[in-house]
Amino acid sequence: MLDALDKLPDDPILGLAAACRADPNPQKVDLTVGIYMNEEGVCPVFDAVQLAQRALIESETTKAYLPPAGDADFNRAMQALVLGAGSTALAAGRVTSIQTPGGCGALRIGAEVIHAAAPGATVWVSDPTWPVHIPLLGSVGLKFETYRYYEPASHGVNFSAMLEDIRRAGKGDVVLLHGCCHNPCGADLSLEQWAEVATLAEQQGFTPMVDIAYQGLGDGLEQDAAGLRLLVERLPEVIIAASCSKNLGLYRERTGASLFVTDSPARADAVLSQAQVAARRVYSMPPAHGALLAGRVLNDPDLRENWESELQAMCRRINGLRTSLVSKLQQCTDRDFGFIEREKGMFSFLGLTPEQAQCLRREHSVYMLDSSRINVAGVNGANIDYLAEAVGKVLQGH
């Protein structure tokens, strides 16, 4: 039976990261996978997570299954983190959530619930979007339409085109939005633009689904959730996929949450039962370790303070790298790279052609996606000059 299977091509992003690891050039620069890296090029464990982990190991008395909805303390903490402790939807009991294996699990459970409510519903995704959105949501049976979003010429959001496209979405459709730090382009909506999306959702009746995988890495925990919270305050329904991979550094622990804002506590209950059954169908119970750590960090005032200040330092570092990269690239090229500073989070497109991105790899061991998406957090004091000079050479045709 298995002889019917052909070998599939490598995942384009993970394949590039592997090629970088295998490259013997000591000056190689890895700007591929979306993980936060510090000045030493290491993806660190948060101090607060280490402390929580030690305490958990000391006190853990069982490895029995969590329930399909996961850990209750974690779920409560995630609702407050994402929606804000003062959320009126939360106070009204209109919100429910389940712990999931990472943000990917959250997207998948969101998709399962959408499919149960409206089989084969259409999800509107931004052009471009994180490529994994399509198989994650599509394998459930959802269909896709694309709305225009990033405009390469202006290095920004073409908001009027976006509105024109999502005006075609109606009741029973889902519009997938990136909560902050858009992956892959780094160009986010302003608060005024989020408000216009809310108005359109009110008029057209579509349900927004917000993927928030980078809360805290754009401008800060509160600011990065402001657009999403605006939708939640104004609309009867919002579906949210949250990840603890980046902002708590729990990547391999697979920690996330699927949140559902509904129009009534009774509906929240019904949706919770659907989400739990979907989880049972797909993977049964979520992994415990990461959520128990995240729950402790978010709920313990000292650990929380420690975590927030480390997260703020990461956020400042990314924004500082954006500023430095603009000035270094400006010195090495005659292009205006100022847009990098206006974008948020870990990603930006440099605006190079696929041939130029491939040439950077081949000639200079600088690894970025063919789309010229870079992970800004892969830049550091030791490689920034080399990187800017390599981009300069490639732009001059060397």
Ligand SMILES: Cc1ncc(COP(=O)(O)O)c(C=O)c1O
């Ligand atoms: C836009 C976006 N959504 C969701 C995720 C899911 O992350 P994870 O499943 O690792 O928590 C990622 C991770 O890279 C992402 O970039």
